[in-house]
Amino acid sequence: MPIPSVQHLTMIQAQSSLGDLSRVNLYQVYIDNGWGKETDGSTPFVTHLNNSTLQPIYGVNYDNDFKRLLSFACSDATLPASTYATGEVKDNFIGVPQEFAHTRINTDIDFSFYVTRNYTTLTFFEAWMDYISGGGGAKFYRSPSRICSYSN
């Protein structure tokens, strides 16, 4: 395979070949209903969100308006990354260690959301975390008198 020669790029060629480069501030995050379903077609997590006892606490009405809110409220996001774990083989050639991929590792990624005035973008994820551990969202409960004093 011949060694490549230096390639030339004029400004006009740069505009046509590279064109506009991608910008990091143009994106949206969608969290649609992809949670696991029961055999009857219901989604337990959405049922948890709409639970008559918990719904007033979370305040989340998981509809298209809320999905739209989530997509715009994400102020920082990350495109996923992956890494290959490799095994090292030293015996093929003396003094020349070689690496071979054996496991693809998907690293965690971070998202930051603006919290709306009614806190629904925050309570949505609290509800999701609560559902994972099976709690009833009890930490949000306050006595009626306490709520009353806040409103005054």
Place this chain on the structure above:
Amino acid sequence: MVVAQNFIGVPQEFAHTRINTDIDFSFYVTRNYTTLTFFEAWMDYISGGNSKELKEPSLYDTTSNYYRRYNYPKFYKNETGFYIKKFEKNYIVPGAPSLTYQLINAFPKSMSAIPLAYGEAEIMKVTVTMNYDRYRVFRETATDSSSDVILGPGGVSDPTAGAPDLPGNPTSPLPIV
């Protein structure tokens, strides 16, 4: 490897293995995302698992029976096709030297997460970590044939190109490593 017994109180070290560390490359992501998807495709190919002939589950199959069946290293490692060329502004002047590093058996080991954020319209970049078995270095000198460069508008060449800084030998490149 440390040998402590040759001379009393004088430990000596001897090399036994040359370790080539991974290299990071950052690429601008173009508007059609091809610079990003090229490396995504390469990473996907390594872990394979979507052979239609074998009726294996597709990479995009959302069912839980998805699995990965890695391709052979011979096919996902780029044996001789990965080069890094280092040159200076006078690269078109006959005799100007350049260095070409050739990575042997290179493959992308990792792709970094790409942060997105509201705010300034910064250019998106993807960082790819390349692993390779070893490398070779070639030293070249520019020849008269390099004069077929594409000139800028009006046929004006780069005015900053200076004289060759080293006497060149316009012969075939010589591997020095």
